[in-house]
Amino acid sequence: MAYTTLLTPKTVYQHLDDPTWVIVDCRFNLADTEAGRRAYEQGHVPGAVYAHVDRDLSGPPVTDRGRHPLPTPEALRATFSRLGIDRSKQVVAYDEHNGSYAARLWWLLGYMGHQAAAVLDGGWRAWLAAGYPTAVGVETNSPARFQGEPRRDRVVFLDEVPLVPLLVDSRDPARYRGEVEPIDPAAGHIPGAINHPFGRNVDAQGRFLPAEELRRQFDELLGETPAGEAVFYCGSGVTACQNLLALAQAGLGAGRLYAGSWSEWCADPERPIESDAKTQRRKEVK
Numbered sequence: 001m002a003y004t005t006l007l008t009p010k011t012v013y014q015h016l017d018d019p020t021w022v023i024v025d026c027r028f029n030l031a032d033t034e035a036g037r038r039a040y041e042q043g044h045v046p047g048a049v050y051a052h053v054d055r056d057l058s059g060p061p062v063t064d065r066g067r068h069p070l071p072t073p074e075a076l077r078a079t080f081s082r083l084g085i086d087r088s089k090q091v092v093a094y095d096e097h098n099g100s101y102a103a104r105l106w107w108l109l110g111y112m113g114h115q116a117a118a119v120l121d122g123g124w125r126a127w128l129a130a131g132y133p134t135a136v137g138v139e140t141n142s143p144a145r146f147q148g149e150p151r152r153d154r155v156v157f158l159d160e161v162p163l164v165p166l167l168v169d170s171r172d173p174a175r176y177r178g179e180v181e182p183i184d185p186a187a188g189h190i191p192g193a194i195n196h197p198f199g200r201n202v203d204a205q206g207r208f209l210p211a212e213e214l215r216r217q218f219d220e221l222l223g224e225t226p227a228g229e230a231v232f233y234c235g236s237g238v239t240a241c242q243n244l245l246a247l248a249q250a251g252l253g254a255g256r257l258y259a260g261s262w263s264e265w266c267a268d269p270e271r272p273i274e275s276d277a278k279t280q281r282r283k284e285v286k
Contacts, residue, residue: 002116064260067236084141094120103241112148170234178275186266188275201246214250233258
């Protein structure tokens with residue numbers, strides 16, 4: 001049986017010694033990009049290997065120019081092979097940030113055609129709360145041979161954005177409205193985008209809401225637009241993946257990711273920006 005969305009700590013614990021499972025720690029901090037690796041070395045799920053969001057789950061700006069560009073297919077095959085992933089493996093990813101970084105790995109695997117990938121519901125906090133064992137140091141897996149091809153239908157690039165039927169901004173409401181912008185050079189959102197912050201998909205403990213509640217939220221959000229035609233973005237194409245995971249957990253299938261996201265869009269001075277109900281050009285934003 002392949003798990004394709006979420007896994008409970010109990011299920012992961014029951015498979016700690018299963019050689020067909022690969023556990024990947026994806027903890028990360030935008031403000032301190034090595035904090036996740038340090039946390040992994042100090043304590044992680046036994047058997048877990050570490051994937052760095054900047055170095056492993058992002059790449060040079062080939063297809064897009066956001067802050068976390070998609071790695072090339074060749075780079076993804078190399079990374080997944082190094083992590084020990086091949087067609088026979090069930091992958092489970094986790095983090096400590098509402099599944100947002102783990103979902104990036106989940107999405108990349110699906111993008112490359114590997115569907116047996118899931119996220120630990122509640123992440124590292126849920127694992128500790130359950131009282132399950134931990135390990136320290138650095139672990140590795142025997143290299144595998146990952147084979148997969150990118151699914152072009154899962155991703156949208158810059159020039160295609162104006163053509164999509166529904167665009168969903170996954171950032172928090174203040175950034176969406178343009179009231180604050182702590183990272184990127186301009187505040188606001190892509191014109192026409194609606195807002196669904198990825199944090200709405202989880203409870204106070206970081207566990208995903210029940211599937212029926214997620215479905216209610218997304219049915220209201222999408223309206224008449226089929227889920228497969230909706231395009232999600234965030235600041236750099238990472239946390240939007242958590243929305244895509246929640247969409248799949250709701251039973252609505254696969255949406256699409258605008259890979260470059262806001263960081264790419266707002267860096268282009270000719271792309272319009274919507275903020276405070278007004279559309280303006282990037283060069284006019286102070």
